Amino acid sequence: MRLSRTLRSTGGMLAAAALLVTGCSSDDGDEERQPSHPPSATAPPAAALKRYYEQKLSWHACGPADFECATLKAPLDYRHPDPDEDLSLAVSRKKATGPGRRVGSLLVNPGGPGGSAIGYLHDYAGIGYPAAVRARYDVVALDPRGVAGSEPVKCLTDRQMDAYTQIDQTPDDAAEIRGLVDAYRKFAAGCARHSGRILGHVSTVESARDMDVLRAALGEPNLHYVGASYGTFLGATYADLYPERVGRLVLDGALDPSLSTERVNRDQTAGFQTAFTAFAKDCAKHRDCPLGTGGPDAAADRLSRFFTHLDQHPVPTDDPHRALGESLATTGVIAAMYDESAWAQLRLALHSAMDGDGAPLLQLADLYYERENGRYANLMFANPAINCLDMPPAFHTTSDVRKALPAFRKASPAFGEGMAWASLNCAYWPVPATGSAHQLHAKGAAPILVVGTTRDPATPYPWAKALAAQLDSGTLLTYEGDGHTAYGRGSDCIDTAINTYLLEGTPPSAAKHCS
Template sequence: MPRRTGAVLAAAVLLALSGCESGGPDSSADRSRTDRPRADRAAPTGPLKRYYEQRLRWRDCGGTGFECATLTAPLDYAEPSAATDLKLAVSRKKATGPGERLGSLLVNPGGPGGSAIGYLQGYAGVGYPAPVRARYDMVAMDPRGVAASEPVECLTDREMDAFTRTDQTPDDPAEVDRLVAAHKSFAAGCERRSGAILGHVSTVEAARDMDLLRAVLGDDRLSYVGASYGTFLGATYADLFPGRVGRLVLDGALDPTRTAAQVNRDQTAGFQTAFTAFAQDCAGRDDCPLGGGGPARAAERLTAFFDRLDRAPVPTDDGGRKLGESLATTGVLAAMYDESSWAQLRSALGAAMRGDGTALLQLADLYYERQDGEYANLMYANPAVNCLDLPPAFRGPDEVRKALPAFRKASPAFGEGLAWSSLNCAYWPVPPTGAPRALRAKGAAPILVVGTTRDPATPYRWARALARQLDSGRLLTYDGDGHTAYGRGSDCVDTAINTYLLEGTPPPDAKRCT
């Protein structure tokens, strides 16, 4: 499952309509400006020099105060060539004042595959605290392979509809074969439709693009807020360029030492933790479709409901589409990202159990970023990055079968499906370039790592692990529900992060907030 912020998921429809979909980096605009990079930004000599010395031409786009530009980056940093250069989409909203400008604040919402420009224009550029927006130029860049930056493509919309319906809990060898065939077809589609970019969307390469943007914007050091997968991107940057680290906030952290199988199993347990919290909250409400009896009984009822959908999908109001087990599971998991979605989930589950799957299907579509029958590229960029960054979790069905007991133990409700879905990188056409390893960023300025105790997508222990690994890591804990912590209602968390961003003073290590 992609790892995204609750804010991104809740605002997915808004984000799909913002950013480069309307008035983005390649649109015509009323005026343009050129920013000159200053000569003292440690630009490398040799073949990379021209990239670090380029000028961005800014154009109005995406709403009041937003500008867009295009950054040129090499496809392959080891062998840069103008013939294969990438065009990466960038957007910003300049500091509004009052107060001295602190430079650029780059934001990334995670994924991998989430549009940073959509996040900036739909949320961060208008929703971040006013004092932060007053003193920073708010900046976003869609990472390579994502959204408006040379997007990875894999399937037609109709083919993707079929893929999302694929049975992720096969009951017999024939169903296993169909699931394997679906993963193989997906991978082959990515290879056919995406070309050379498919081998160059790793997190290391995206982090190098961030340093290129830092220099072109004229900043000595990178200030950054990364959520979910964006924490891995930020930590990778810090490890590559520790001397260029400014104020880094890594919210909803990943542990870079975990293998793909461990990541998927940990995340499975995280979703079970979130479901337990949901079930406990649900049991005390009149509209709870899972009844009482505790979380274990609620999980049994949910699993029984999924089993019924596996045998007989229910109708929806969406053009003849039906809600089967796979889409229903996705809809439930989507609501686990943010406790503000729990009321919507209770209503959607109740309706689906009565035979109307429309609302639960809408939750799944929100997760998949499907709108009006069309998909954003999130679900294509996501495996493209993940399958480069780590060797596959499993190399075939036999390895999945061996792992099933551990996944079922991690989550009786979701374990089996999440284990089988971990096959996606087994058939990937490009070999991995990364491996699990600790990120130290030795000598970097203090880096703030934020973890939420009942985070479904990035379990809290990952934040603790990353804070320990980083040479200058400071851990800030949010004792709460949902995915990520910044801007989710905790004054304690927000004050600590804002103080760090505005004054450069991190909170004491191991500070805890509610």
């Protein structure tokens, strides 16, 4: 289960774990969206950015065998470039292996926001992408600003994060609501204290601009790109800013950037309910199913009752400081919804938790949070930093959440309440949002391939249909199946269509469906 590819939570913690708050700026005079003199196919970059576009990368061996790494310089603030404030962004590549004519550089991003693209390259894309693709492309990764190797956002200590992930996210009374709000405030204050310099400059628009600087530094006239999950929003933003620079773009597990934050979060809540229904149907086929054989509704009710029990009576794990309460248990269940190959593991973990051993379900939650040996990666810090800058908060007050609770519970009886409260996180963010919901058109771009999975829990299929329709040159490729994203997950039909597009530049027909 490659959780590094997944979409993550707007809260740094919560079991609503897969909530997304992304978007792009509007056309209502927001100067953050439009690049100041973006380079075009015929015009040089603005004088203030020339030093960045003309930089030469110094490569050195790194990571697994045959990988190289370098550092890319980018301005902290594209509106006011200052060499004394430059960011150092981590880049890595696996050069084309041949044979065959090299197509160019293929930039990859696994999503998040906050997932390490370099980690994804070293662990999967650079060795697991189809051999024919790796033969003809240098596969390249850039950790976005604020992420992993690129001046990572920091917010809390590991011990503080352990406490944060256990906060009750389905408050039952005023005291528990105050506790949740206080946790959000302390998280945001920690981010401001430790990462104040960069916190206002980790937007998706700025990361897309960094991608164009990298394109130039690589000596490429066009950007070829595969983005998964949030990476589709990053890629589509790039295409909208620099349509004349678009090469072959694959946007897998697509977002709809035109939706409000509340709508995105509610849609995703329904998406996880759809995924849970599929899991429950599969679970009922097995003797060891801990949710019974009474159908998806009965299974959802059984799970909800179990969560309620854990709210008052956490079960022990192999960590004496972290019992399995409702929040961590919900995160563990949601983590397994991303990939149907994890369903067997979830069955066993739920069975164990209901028998009084919470360790296996806690392991799933730790995979989601990228917690290893007591240490957290920066994903759960970068995630809200990017999300809360990209879009206004879904809710501004606790009263807003209470009003929305019925709609979220309708979307998912099992997950809705926690996801609604998790949507409050950005209300307390120390930096105001610079973006808002807005369609992306990329007028004049080469054909862009948008991929959607019909029962994707994190990026519901209608989002892919919407993005493909918004993009002037968008083509939709559909995977009839379960799980988050489609490329490299076992469908020969999907992989062949995407490989053909990457190698030959020919997208499939818009009506193509795979299973």
